[in-house]
Amino acid sequence: MVKLTKNPDAGKMRLYEHNGERFPSVTTVLSYIENDAWLKSWRGRVGPEVADKIRDDAAVRGTRVHALIAGADVENVTEQERACAQAALDWIESNVQQVLQIEMKMADRELGFGGTVDCIALMKNGAVAVIDWKTSKQLKPHNNLQTAGYALLAEAAGYTISERYVVRLWTDQPGRVSTRTCNNPRDYAAFEGIVAYWHWAHPGAK
Numbered sequence: 179m180v181k182l183t184k185n186p187d188a189g190k191m192r193l194y195e196h197n198g199e200r201f202p203s204v205t206t207v208l209s210y211i212e213n214d215a216w217l218k219s220w221r222g223r224v225g226p227e228v229a230d231k232i233r234d235d236a237a238v239r240g241t242r243v244h245a246l247i248a249g250a251d252v253e254n255v256t257e258q259e260r261a262c263a264q265a266a267l268d269w270i271e272s273n274v275q276q277v278l279q280i281e282m283k284m285a286d287r288e289l290g291f292g293g294t295v296d297c298i299a300l301m302k303n304g305a306v307a308v309i310d311w312k313t314s315k316q317l318k319p320h321n322n323l324q325t326a327g328y329a330l331l332a333e334a335a336g337y338t339i340s341e342r343y344v345v346r347l348w349t350d351q352p353g354r355v356s357t358r359t360c361n362n363p364r365d366y367a368a369f370e371g372i373v374a375y376w377h378w379a380h381p382g383a384k
């Protein structure tokens with residue numbers, strides 16, 4: 179199993195480094211298919227400074243909630259963060275038989291990408307699943323492809339993944355949870371194609 183550390187000099191492009199090799203993250207790979215027209219329009223309406231603050235605050239909040247779910251010590255926890263993390267733990271209690279890994283950095287050296295898998299779990303129905311926590315205001319279609327990337331990482335580490343879930347933790351209604359089951363088998367081929375395109379556009383990156 180390959181454990182990676184985030185490259186602090188990668189800027190907005192998240193790369194993970196291991197033994198001198200750099201791997202694009204799952205989110206970096208998927209950024210190549212995102213339509214950011216709505217984002218540019220929104221930034222134009224609210225202004226870049228406000229947009230950057232909202233983005234940065236959301237990123238910090240998401241990181242803190244993920245840390246709380248993983249059982250890490252987080253200082254000055256807000257009620258919103260605590261409620262979101264507890265909602266995730268309640269979801270685990272209802273659906274999961276055993277948590278196998280949480281917040282685990284992994285790489286698929288053959289395909290050439292890496293990332294941090296939020297959770298790998300043995301579900302109560304006997305399936306082994308990857309679970310991706312989201313604190314964003316809405317889920318997007320490419321979140322399904324994101325879980326396919328995480329499933330490929332888990333499989334490269336020796337797990338047999340048969341289910342994938344995106345679990346939204348509502349920050350505007352703390353305690354509320356929405357679950358998306360990702361069951362399209364074509365997600366895997368689509369994600370692998372995007373990884374291949376990323377490496378085509380970045381020769382020598384791996």
